[in-house]
Amino acid sequence: MPNAFSRFLTRVFPPNSPAALRETLSVSEDDNTFFVGTRRYDESDRDRMEYNRQDVLEQCLEAWRDNPLARRIVELSSQYVVGNGFDVHCKDEHTKAFIDQFWSHRLNRMDARIVELCDELTRTGNLFLLLTTDTAGMTYIRTIPATNIDKILPTPNDIEQPLLFITKPDENLETNTYAAYTANADWQLPDGTFLPVVLHYAINRPAGAQWGEPDISPLLPWLRRYSAWLEDRVRLNRFRNAFLYVVSGSFVSEDARKARQATLAANPPSPGSILVSDASETWSVISPKLEAMDAREDGLALKKLIAAGAGIPMHFLAEPEGSTRTTADSAGGPTFRHFEQRQRFFLWLLQDLLSVVVSRRAQVDYVVSPKADIKFSGADISARDNVAHSIAAVNMLNALERLYDMGLISQRELLRATYRFAGESVDIDEIMAAGTGVDRRETSKPIQPASQDPVQPATGDPKKSVLQEDPLNNWIGEFNGQ
Numbered sequence: 001m002p003n004a005f006s007r008f009l010t011r012v013f014p015p016n017s018p019a020a021l022r023e024t025l026s027v028s029e030d031d032n033t034f035f036v037g038t039r040r041y042d043e044s045d046r047d048r049m050e051y052n053r054q055d056v057l058e059q060c061l062e063a064w065r066d067n068p069l070a071r072r073i074v075e076l077s078s079q080y081v082v083g084n085g086f087d088v089h090c091k092d093e094h095t096k097a098f099i100d101q102f103w104s105h106r107l108n109r110m111d112a113r114i115v116e117l118c119d120e121l122t123r124t125g126n127l128f129l130l131l132t133t134d135t136a137g138m139t140y141i142r143t144i145p146a147t148n149i150d151k152i153l154p155t156p157n158d159i160e161q162p163l164l165f166i167t168k169p170d171e172n173l174e175t176n177t178y179a180a181y182t183a184n185a186d187w188q189l190p191d192g193t194f195l196p197v198v199l200h201y202a203i204n205r206p207a208g209a210q211w212g213e214p215d216i217s218p219l220l221p222w223l224r225r226y227s228a229w230l231e232d233r234v235r236l237n238r239f240r241n242a243f244l245y246v247v248s249g250s251f252v253s254e255d256a257r258k259a260r261q262a263t264l265a266a267n268p269p270s271p272g273s274i275l276v277s278d279a280s281e282t283w284s285v286i287s288p289k290l291e292a293m294d295a296r297e298d299g300l301a302l303k304k305l306i307a308a309g310a311g312i313p314m315h316f317l318a319e320p321e322g323s324t325r326t327t328a329d330s331a332g333g334p335t336f337r338h339f340e341q342r343q344r345f346f347l348w349l350l351q352d353l354l355s356v357v358v359s360r361r362a363q364v365d366y367v368v369s370p371k372a373d374i375k376f377s378g379a380d381i382s383a384r385d386n387v388a389h390s391i392a393a394v395n396m397l398n399a400l401e402r403l404y405d406m407g408l409i410s411q412r413e414l415l416r417a418t419y420r421f422a423g424e425s426v427d428i429d430e431i432m433a434a435g436t437g438v439d440r441r442e443t444s445k446p447i448q449p450a451s452q453d454p455v456q457p458a459t460g461d462p463k464k465s466v467l468q469e470d471p472l473n474n475w476i477g478e479f480n481g482q
Contacts, residue, residue, distance in 0.1 A: 046206045046209035057146055060124060061123065061147070064216070067223050067227060069306060073312070074123055076312060076316060077342060078115050080342075080381055082114055082118050083380070086114070086350065086376050089376070091373060092368075092373075094365075094367040095369050099357075099358065113141065114346075120145075120146075121203060122216075123214055123215075124212075125146075125202060125211070125217070126212045127146075127200070127202070127349070128145075128149055128199075128200055129143060129199045130143070130196060131181070131196065131199065132194075133360045135192040136364060137361035137362075137364030137368075139357045149166075150167055151165075151166040152165055154210065159209075162180040162200055163179070164179060165177070165179075165180060178196060179195055179197050180200065182197075187363060194360055199353065203215075222302060222305050222306050226306060233295060233299070244285070245264075245285060246283070247282070247283055248283075249280045250280050300319070303317060307319075343378050347376040347377075351376050354374050355374060358374070390422070392422075393418060393421045396417065397418055412432060
């Protein structure tokens with residue numbers, strides 16, 4: 001009885017497929033396993049060599065664990081990209097109910113997992129998600145470490161379409177082979193189960209490559225140098241207060257000099273004490289010269305290079321560049337653009353993941369629509385953008401209304417430009433279709449004040465207001481004998 005993986009291979013590689021391609025899957029040993037460090041024949045020239053990639057990924061993980069700057073750079077990406085979380089929008093009620101169930105499932109806990117996924121994507125540049133689905137159509141997400149993936153087998157004509165993911169041998173020299181998700185070949189098996197599949201997402205990937213690059217990989221040598229420089233400075237400052245007394249004098253013999261040295265070594269002067277010597281002795285102190293001002297420039301230069309490679313301003317790394325807030329705001333502009341691009345990629349990643357999850361559920365539960373439109377919206381990257389957009393929208397709306405009153409622009413253009421300056425990306429046609437089309441400025445009556453002079457000039461008693469015209473108020477007044 002063939003297993004699920006064998007059936008998947010039969011679907012992907014039919015019996016009439018090229019023999020060389022089918023033999024590739026059955027070969028368990030080749031020249032690359034004997035000659036470690038050589039490039040595999042089926043790997044792209046744009047990817048790192050296997051041994052180099054493994055070394056870089058391990059160094060990135062070690063730097064994230066031990067280096068505070070590396071940890072902070074990774075955390076900054078997750079704090080800005082994920083923020084307070086994401087909102088899922090789906091008009092189909094049944095599909096939206098299943099998405100909420102999947103999102104809050106205790107084995108998925110996606111609200112907490114998305115931070116881990118963003119950290120792993122920043123730390124390794126690759127995200128391998130293993131999807132396992134039960135007979136009820138509920139999918140569970142697990143992350144395979146990038147260091148555990150040994151080989152990605154793509155389709156013969158497109159390197160960006162993976163077919164198989166082969167893991168590294170474990171302690172028993174056994175490897176696991178996972179199939180890549182293929183929409184046309186993913187369906188429920190006769191026994192009600194689904195084949196476990198892997199989704200691969202990569203960032204910083206060169207054109208024509210399979211693997212992504214970590215954000216902190218170019219910073220690894222400079223993080224080590226900055227740590228070594230800082231450690232040397234700490235060591236020197238530790239012994240900055242260490243000094244030696246040098247006593248010079250005229251001694252009649254070597255024995256007299258040794259006797260005087262033994263006397264001083266047995267009773268060294270304590271800090272703050274008063275030392276009196278005769279004219280035959282001269283005391284001096286030898287202490288290290290750190291030249292701290294010169295060393296500060298060296299450390300600042302290393303830290304600037306690290307900040308430039310990470311794409312963040314210096315004040316994000318506890319190093320203020322200027323004394324004004326304007327300098328800090330200007331330095332944060334390119335950083336926010338970088339985080340916005342990463343957030344858009346992460347939103348697409350989650351949307352693609354949910355499309356697979358919903359597609360598998362739809363094969364079991366027919367009320368769930370596999371073609372439902374699923375959209376994600378993330379938190380604002382910078383709160384200061386809201387203030388700037390609101391001011392721009394108010395100022396621009398005054399000019400747009402004048403243009404609309406003069407008949408120079410349409411309602412759609414007025415709405416589009418308003419949302420454009422407000423910084424919101426919306427569907428203008430959908431908003432106009434949902435509107436009433438009635439100008440409320442013509443139908444609504446402005447609220448008039450109750451009285452221009454609410455107080456009686458002579459007595460100081462309040463005048464009769466609109467509220468007192470209410471029948472209930474009149475009844476209350478009559479009841480009280482007024």
